[in-house]
Amino acid sequence: MKRKTKFASTVLALMLSVGALSACSGNGNNGNADPSNAPSSNPSASSEAPAAKDTITALLPPVSANYQANFEQMAADFNKLYPNLTLKIEPASWEDMTQKLDTQVNAGSPPDLAFINSESVAKYEPLGMLMDLKPHLTPEMVSDFDEVPLGYMARGDAQYGLPAYLAVHSIGGNKQFLEEAGVDWKKVQQEGWTYDEFREAIKSGVVKEGDTTKRYGFVFATSGVASKDYLGILVKGAGMPYPFTEDLKYAYTDQKYLTVLQAIRQIIDDGSMPKEASSIDAGKRWNMFLTGQTMITGKGLAGFENSAKLNNEKLKANDGSAVADSIPVDYVVLPMPSFAGEPAVSHAVVDGYVAFRGKKEPTAEHAANVAKAAYFLASGSVAATTNNEIALSHITESARKASEGMEVALDPDNQAASAVLLSQAPAMREIPSDLGSEAIKIENEVIIPKLQALLAGEITPEQMFEDVKKAAVDTFGADGVVQ
Amino acid sequence: MARTASNTRNRLNRGDNAWAYAFIAVALCGYALFTAYPVINAFIISFQEYKPLGSTFNGLDNYADTFKSELFGKAIWNTVVYTLLTVPVALILSFAVAIMIMPLKKWAQTTFKAIYYLPAVASGVALSVVWLWIFDPLQGGILNQLISVFGIENQNWLGSSKTSMFSLVFMSWLSSHGTSIIIYVAALLGIDESYYEAADIDGASFWQKMWHIVIPCLKPTTLFLLVTGVIGSFQVFQNAYLMTGGGPDHSTTMVGLLIFDTAFKYFEFGAAAAQSLVLALIIGIIAFIQFKFLGKDVEY
Numbered sequence: 182m183k184r185k186t187k188f189a190s191t192v193l194a195l196m197l198s199v200g201a202l203s204a205c206s207g208n209g210n211n212g213n214a215d216p217s218n219a220p221s222s223n224p225s226a227s228s229e230a231p232a233a234k235d236t237i238t239a240l241l242p243p244v245s246a247n248y249q250a251n252f253e254q255m256a257a258d259f260n261k262l263y264p265n266l267t268l269k270i271e272p273a274s275w276e277d278m279t280q281k282l283d284t285q286v287n288a289g290s291p292p293d294l295a296f297i298n299s300e301s302v303a304k305y306e307p308l309g310m311l312m313d314l315k316p317h318l319t320p321e322m323v324s325d326f327d328e329v330p331l332g333y334m335a336r337g338d339a340q341y342g343l344p345a346y347l348a349v350h351s352i353g354g355n356k357q358f359l360e361e362a363g364v365d366w367k368k369v370q371q372e373g374w375t376y377d378e379f380r381e382a383i384k385s386g387v388v389k390e391g392d393t394t395k396r397y398g399f400v401f402a403t404s405g406v407a408s409k410d411y412l413g414i415l416v417k418g419a420g421m422p423y424p425f426t427e428d429l430k431y432a433y434t435d436q437k438y439l440t441v442l443q444a445i446r447q448i449i450d451d452g453s454m455p456k457e458a459s460s461i462d463a464g465k466r467w468n469m470f471l472t473g474q475t476m477i478t479g480k481g482l483a484g485f486e487n488s489a490k491l492n493n494e495k496l497k498a499n500d501g502s503a504v505a506d507s508i509p510v511d512y513v514v515l516p517m518p519s520f521a522g523e524p525a526v527s528h529a530v531v532d533g534y535v536a537f538r539g540k541k542e543p544t545a546e547h548a549a550n551v552a553k554a555a556y557f558l559a560s561g562s563v564a565a566t567t568n569n570e571i572a573l574s575h576i577t578e579s580a581r582k583a584s585e586g587m588e589v590a591l592d593p594d595n596q597a598a599s600a601v602l603l604s605q606a607p608a609m610r611e612i613p614s615d616l617g618s619e620a621i622k623i624e625n626e627v628i629i630p631k632l633q634a635l636l637a638g639e640i641t642p643e644q645m646f647e648d649v650k651k652a653a654v655d656t657f658g659a660d661g662v663v664q
Numbered sequence: 665m666a667r668t669a670s671n672t673r674n675r676l677n678r679g680d681n682a683w684a685y686a687f688i689a690v691a692l693c694g695y696a697l698f699t700a701y702p703v704i705n706a707f708i709i710s711f712q713e714y715k716p717l718g719s720t721f722n723g724l725d726n727y728a729d730t731f732k733s734e735l736f737g738k739a740i741w742n743t744v745v746y747t748l749l750t751v752p753v754a755l756i757l758s759f760a761v762a763i764m765i766m767p768l769k770k771w772a773q774t775t776f777k778a779i780y781y782l783p784a785v786a787s788g789v790a791l792s793v794v795w796l797w798i799f800d801p802l803q804g805g806i807l808n809q810l811i812s813v814f815g816i817e818n819q820n821w822l823g824s825s826k827t828s829m830f831s832l833v834f835m836s837w838l839s840s841h842g843t844s845i846i847i848y849v850a851a852l853l854g855i856d857e858s859y860y861e862a863a864d865i866d867g868a869s870f871w872q873k874m875w876h877i878v879i880p881c882l883k884p885t886t887l888f889l890l891v892t893g894v895i896g897s898f899q900v901f902q903n904a905y906l907m908t909g910g911g912p913d914h915s916t917t918m919v920g921l922l923i924f925d926t927a928f929k930y931f932e933f934g935a936a937a938a939q940s941l942v943l944a945l946i947i948g949i950i951a952f953i954q955f956k957f958l959g960k961d962v963e964y
Contacts, residue, residue: 283928289716308931309717393803404823457801459823459912540717618930625929626735633912637824640913 232265237554239270239294242278245570259557286310291537293551299333299531302341303617312536313339317552325560327576332609333531342535343559346573349602350414350528353481356511362386366513370598373525376444379518383453386476398453400469401479404462408632410480415441420523422607424620431653434662440521442642459636471507483599484572486512514598529606534558619656627652706937714933726938739922747897750836758844766852781842792906795835822908825915832903844889851885891954898947919943
């Protein structure tokens with residue numbers, strides 16, 4: 182009896198230890214096909230021999246309101262198209278996405294596909310954890326995509342992912358308030374505006390009651406890392422579409438950068454933007470926009486029009502879920518201003534399905550399957566449904582075709598303005614990953630913290646410019662920066 | 665007969681020992697797997713340029729970079745300031761609350777202990793959301809409405825380096841003292857009644873009893889809470905991460921947050937491991953000093 186209990190206790194202890202061990206082990210997704218299937222060196226072999234079973238994993242955020250609800254259907258449709266393949270989708274929130282993916286990548290067991298920004302390619306490429314899909318994409322797949330967004334997912338000869346959409350970050354105005362402030366918003370939509378014009382417009386949009394500001398002219402979400410977007414969007418209109426010039430010199434040491442920093446401070450000192458801007462996050466500024474506390478807000482996407490419309494409908498129907506104290510708002514898409522006589526350049530964002538590899542070299546067969554899954558998600562009906570929902574233009578022929586008959590209820594003026602902004606999107610500039618990584622570090626360690634201090638009025642634009650310049654020269658050397 | 669009894673006792677002892685080993689083995693495996701292995705691994709990684717597909721040894725570069733880094737120095741300074749402002753106040757508050765609830769009836773004591781312990785079981789993220797609401801920088805913010813009563817204009821609590829550290833400290837002052845209160849109450853219950861009786865006979869006042877009986881008797885508890893409080897405070901991460909992100913201008917960047925950023929923002933796991941080990945060394949030195957100078961006449 183005693184021997185039995187001793188044995189049982191040992192077994193239990195071992196089981197607990199093994200359980201703990203297994204909890205630590207990765208899912209072993211090293212990009213290998215089912216072990217029972219021999220890897221094929223010829224990707225086209227699958228069309229001749231019975232195709233081997235394989236599972237493709239994907240980490241996907243809520244790209245649109247209904248995107249994650251469609252996962253089951255997406256997986257079923259993919260399996261119908263490729264009966265030997267299983268698409269296993271792991272949902273993640275936008276907040277968790279980066280952290281989850283970073284942890285998985287550094288542990289050497291990332292998903293096969295992850296929905297991320299094209300700029301993140303520079304972050305993962307030096308780790309050697311990205312998978313080149315180029316050898317596995319058929320000419321039909323490649324030709325389905327618009328050239329510019331496809332280029333955002335490429336580096337050198339490698340195609341690390343397929344784009345889902347190209348979005349332009351703009352700002353959005355309240356039509357009624359703009360007209361009250363005498364802003365010819367239709368002209369601005371078509372022709373853009375300079376910083377001086379913009380500054381005057383947002384000054385006119387301010388409404389005060391005594392010393393209290395009841396409405397600001399402009400509120401941009403600049404809390405924490407969101408401040409990166411603000412500055413990033415502004416500097417594009419100052420002739421710096423990328424942190425590096427064409428000859429790969431760090432661009433933010435240019436005097437034009439100082440001009441933008443001065444403008445950021447001027448807007449706050451004018452009283453057009455709240456002095457507490459550095460603590461206003463995305464949710465807060467959208468609330469301020471819907472409650473009439475600001476005439477213009479940023480950043481904006483074309484789909485924001487639908488959010489405003491939805492709230493208008495709720496107000497009309499006396500629906501209690503409408504934003505508290507909100508007013509009916511007609512959302513107007515507006516461009517960011519340009520600086521110092523530079524041409525208007527839009528801040529284009531390309532998000533899409535980037536392919537990763539695990540610690541083990543993926544088989545050619547598995548890589549081809551990942552390419553199929555990436556194409557399935559980035560094109561056709563999946564892309565059509567998602568992009569329509571978030572009111573973004575399609576970037577594949579197949580999605581355009583699939584979206585025929587789908588309702589797009591965007592204001593024609595806003596659609597035209599978005600088209601103008603899209604035409605101003607700069608072509609992808611390839612920056613070597615070592616330079617890119619250093620630029621990201623300067624951005625995180627110097628630019629964002631200093632910008633927060635600038636917004637809070639604790640340092641001057643000149644001080645911030647000097648700090649950025651010093652960090653850049655320390656990192657890239659005096660010859661590596663724009664003088 | 666005696667020999668048989670001794671054999672039976674030995675067998676029973678061996679049986680008990682086996683059980684003991686089995687249970688210890690579980691905890692030991694857990695410790696080895698989740699504490700010892702990561703620490704040893706971190707030590708190795710601290711001498712490497714870490715890459716998922718194969719790291720390379722780079723000698724003492726990570727340590728050299730850590731000591732050269734102005735940001736690491738600033739983060740250490742911020743952490744020291746945060747610790748100095750939070751730990752002593754936390755001890756005083758916990759001690760005061762424990763003293764105040766001691767004379768209450770058992771049910772009232774339990775109720776207050778539960779109330780004070782509640783933040784410890786609540787999600788830190790949920791609490792941060794509430795605090796973000798309190799620190800809303802606009803005029804409608806709760807704290808701003810409160811100070812407006814005194815004619816003070818609204819403050820950008822988390823967005824200004826003048827108030828950001830204070831905001832985090834203030835947040836710490838008003839939350840999570842439950843554990844310390846419970847430990848203090850338990851220690852207070854352990855003080856022999858005869859001390860108080862003797863003091864009463866001598867006509868000692870409340871403060872005299874406090875100074876000559878309670879505080880000396882609670883010295884081991886206070887030392888324990890001080891050491892664990894300092895360790896916890898040096899490792900603080902969540903508040904800064906969720907409330908300020910370390911800003912503005914790194915005014916609230918604590919070492920824990922810097923290590924996280926180094927690892928997960930820049931993927932410099934080697935540097936992050938070196939920073940972690942330097943932090944562990946600093947904490948070790950501080951704990952040693954605390955025991956050396958404050959633990960002299962402490963009896964356990």
